[in-house]
Amino acid sequence: MGLSSSTQNKRQIFILSGQSNMAGRGGVKNHHWDHKVPDDCKPDPTAIHRLTANLTWETAQEPLHADIDKNKTCGVGPGMSFANAVKDYNAGVIGLVPCAIGGTAIKKWAKGEKLYEDMVRRARSAGGDIKALLWYQGESDTSSKTSAQSYKSNMENLIRNIRADLGLPALPVIQVAIASGEGKYTEVVREAQKAIDLPNVVCVDVKGLELKDDHLHLTTTAQVQLGHMLADAYLARFG
Numbered sequence: 001m002g003l004s005s006s007t008q009n010k011r012q013i014f015i016l017s018g019q020s021n022m023a024g025r026g027g028v029k030n031h032h033w034d035h036k037v038p039d040d041c042k043p044d045p046t047a048i049h050r051l052t053a054n055l056t057w058e059t060a061q062e063p064l065h066a067d068i069d070k071n072k073t074c075g076v077g078p079g080m081s082f083a084n085a086v087k088d089y090n091a092g093v094i095g096l097v098p099c100a101i102g103g104t105a106i107k108k109w110a111k112g113e114k115l116y117e118d119m120v121r122r123a124r125s126a127g128g129d130i131k132a133l134l135w136y137q138g139e140s141d142t143s144s145k146t147s148a149q150s151y152k153s154n155m156e157n158l159i160r161n162i163r164a165d166l167g168l169p170a171l172p173v174i175q176v177a178i179a180s181g182e183g184k185y186t187e188v189v190r191e192a193q194k195a196i197d198l199p200n201v202v203c204v205d206v207k208g209l210e211l212k213d214d215h216l217h218l219t220t221t222a223q224v225q226l227g228h229m230l231a232d233a234y235l236a237r238f239g
Contacts, residue, residue, distance in 0.1 A: 011049065011057075011095035011128030016064065016079045017109075017119055018137030020102030021176075023065040024077025025212065026220030033075040037062050040224045041080035048083045051097045055125045065098045072102045076220045081227025082134065082234075089239055097126050105140040105147060106154045111161040120165045132172040132238060133162065134230055138189045139216060142181030148188035152195055159198055170200050172238045174230055177205040180216045202237050204229045 016022055027034040043061040050060035053067040060083065063074035083094045099119040101108075109116045123130060141147040155175070163171045177193045178186065194203050206229070209222035218226060 010092040011126070012090050012092050013095045013097060013123070013126045013128045013130040014079075014083070015097045015099060015119065015123050015130065015133045016077070017099040017133060018135050018176075019100055019104045019140060020069070020072065021139070021178075021218050021223075022077055022079075022100035022134070022136035023069040023072070023098070023102050024063050024075050024079070024223060025073075025102075025217035026076030026223040028073050028075040028217075031073045033063065033073055036220065037076070038081070038220060038224050040084055040227065041076060042084070043080075044084065044087065046093075047087045048080070048094045048096065051095060051122060051126050055122065057095065060094075060096050064096060065100055068098045069101050076223045078134070078136070078223050078227040078230055081224045082230045083227075085228050085231035086234060086239070089235055092129075095126055095128055097122050099123075100136070103140055104137065106137060106151060106158070107147070109137070109158055110154070111157075111165075116158070116161070120162065123162075123166055130166060130168060130171065132174055132234055134174050136176035136178075136226075138178045138193060139181045139186075142178075142186045142189050143183030145185055145188070148185035148192070151189050152192035155193070155196055156198060159196075159201060172234070173198075173201045174233050175201065175203055176226070176230075177203050177207065179206040179209055179218065180211055182216065200238070202233045204233050
C-alpha cells in the first residue's frame, strides 16, 4: 500500500546497500524463505517506511529487498532490526532505501555503473534527510587477489563519489567488515575494510556471528544481531 508523500520531508533516510547479506538471506533455504519474522523485525507502519523499486513509499516489512534483489530469494536482513532499534531515538519517520544486490563485487558499484547510479537515483528520490549509508559488501571480492588488494581504494572512491553526488560531504557511512567470503582472500578484504580512514566512516565487525550451512550468509538470528550492532554504531557516533 502506498503512503502519502506528506511525511516526505520529515523522513529520516537510511540507504541500505551492498550485496546479499545486506539484501538478506536469513531464513532462506533451497530458494524458499521460511517467512519467520523475529519480533525485532516486525513492521511499524507509523514509524518505518520503505522506498519500493517504483520509488513509492510503503510500510517497511521483511523481506526489504524483495523487489530490489529480485533475481534472488530474499529473507531477513539487518534493516528492520536496525530501524526498530533506532526509531525511538529518531525524530520523524524512518525511510529505508534498499539498494543491495546479491553476488556483486565492488567494481559493480563504481561511479557510472548501473548499480551505483541506481543507488544514487533512489537516494535522491527519497527526499527527506539522508542520515547514513549502511554498507555490507565484499564477499565477492575475496576470490581474486587483485580485487582484494584494491578493495580499500575502491571503497574509498565509492564513499567520496556518493557523498559528492548526493551533496553530502559528511554523509555518515557504517560499513560491515565481512564474516565470510567466496574465496581465499577474505582476511585481505576484512583488513581493507577496517583500514579505511575517512571522516564519518565507522566499521562494524561481524566475524563470529552465526553463518548458515553455506558458510557465506548470516542466519536470521545473526541478521537481527547485526541490525542492533549497526544501530548501536549509528547512535553512538551520529545519533
